[in-house]
Amino acid sequence: MTGFFLSQIQGLDPLTSDEVLVAQNVFFALIALVMILAALKMVTTENIVHAALYLVIVLAGAAGMFILLGAEFVAVTQILVYIGAIIVLFLFGIMLTKGSFGTEEGELRERNRMAVLVAVLIVAVTSGSFIDSFRDAELNRQAPSTTADIGDSIFGQFIIPFEAISVLLLAALIGSVVIARRDQ
Amino acid sequence: MLLNQFLILSAVLFSIGVYGVLTRRNGVMVLMSIELILNSVNINLVAFAAFREAIPGEVFALFVIAVAAAEVGVGLAMVLLLYRNRRNIDLAGIDSMKG
Numbered sequence: 001m002t003g004f005f006l007s008q009i010q011g012l013d014p015l016t017s018d019e020v021l022v023a024q025n026v027f028f029a030l031i032a033l034v035m036i037l038a039a040l041k042m043v044t045t046e047n048i049v050h051a052a053l054y055l056v057i058v059l060a061g062a063a064g065m066f067i068l069l070g071a072e073f074v075a076v077t078q079i080l081v082y083i084g085a086i087i088v089l090f091l092f093g094i095m096l097t098k099g100s101f102g103t104e105e106g107e108l109r110e111r112n113r114m115a116v117l118v119a120v121l122i123v124a125v126t127s128g129s130f131i132d133s134f135r136d137a138e139l140n141r142q143a144p145s146t147t148a149d150i151g152d153s154i155f156g157q158f159i160i161p162f163e164a165i166s167v168l169l170l171a172a173l174i175g176s177v178v179i180a181r182r183d184q
Numbered sequence: 185m186l187l188n189q190f191l192i193l194s195a196v197l198f199s200i201g202v203y204g205v206l207t208r209r210n211g212v213m214v215l216m217s218i219e220l221i222l223n224s225v226n227i228n229l230v231a232f233a234a235f236r237e238a239i240p241g242e243v244f245a246l247f248v249i250a251v252a253a254a255e256v257g258v259g260l261a262m263v264l265l266l267y268r269n270r271r272n273i274d275l276a277g278i279d280s281m282k283g
Contacts, residue, residue: 032189040200042200051213055220097264139235165247172254172255179261
């Protein structure tokens with residue numbers, strides 16, 4: 001069975017590099033559009049559970065971007081840690097604090113105009129400087145980075161930061177237990 | 185693919201996250217907007233890693249993911265404490281430190 005599929009795949013014409021580039025750009029445009037729309041819905045929706053689900057779409061889109069950039073290990077970690085763990089944590093947080101706003105109608109938007117101004121300014125300034133600095137810098141990665149390279153780098157060059165991160169995670173674990181404990 | 189298309193996408197996502205932090209009054213929503221910001225930074229780091237064909241950018245993205253996990257844990261514990269003490273998580277009502 002597997003041999004049949006393998007022979008079918010090998011029978012296909014390999015894509016030329018131009019076709020790969022077009023496919024990459026099409027997928028980039030699709031994923032980017034979905035990500036931006038979901039992010040906008042996330043910050044404007046009144047229903048906070050829906051906001052968490054829109055956040056899932058944005059995070060999955062980011063994982064797709066990492067795949068496009070050839071960073072497969074980061075993409076897998078993104079799905080495992082963000083979509084698998086952090087979103088569940090958020091849903092628990094939403095459940096445990098539910099009803100504090102009743103319907104989300106109470107969310108005032110008094111600073112809306114100022115916030116839009118700040119957001120537009122951030123996009124304008126950063127995009128302007130990006131376009132100025134990297135006008136048409138091409139991404140021409142030949143091969144995706146392998147997980148083995150990342151492991152070598154973490155346990156070689158970055159061993160001290162890695163240990164610091166593990167202590168930080170332990171401290172955050174203990175800290176959140178202490179903060180949320182009922183009997184003070 | 186151009187480097188700029190990833191950088192501008194991450195700038196747009198970053199500013200949407202900042203808009204969420206500034207406008208939402210629900211503590212959990214503010215934490216989710218911060219996740220959006222951290223995620224856009226990750227796209228930036230990985231894009232530069234691909235541009236320079238260097239591994240450290242991806243390692244830093246992994247570190248950012250770990251820090252984000254720690255931040256969400258502590259942040260949600262604080263939101264729960266807030267809810268237990270005040271019965272709501274409206275950040276606009278928290279002014280006891282007169283900041």
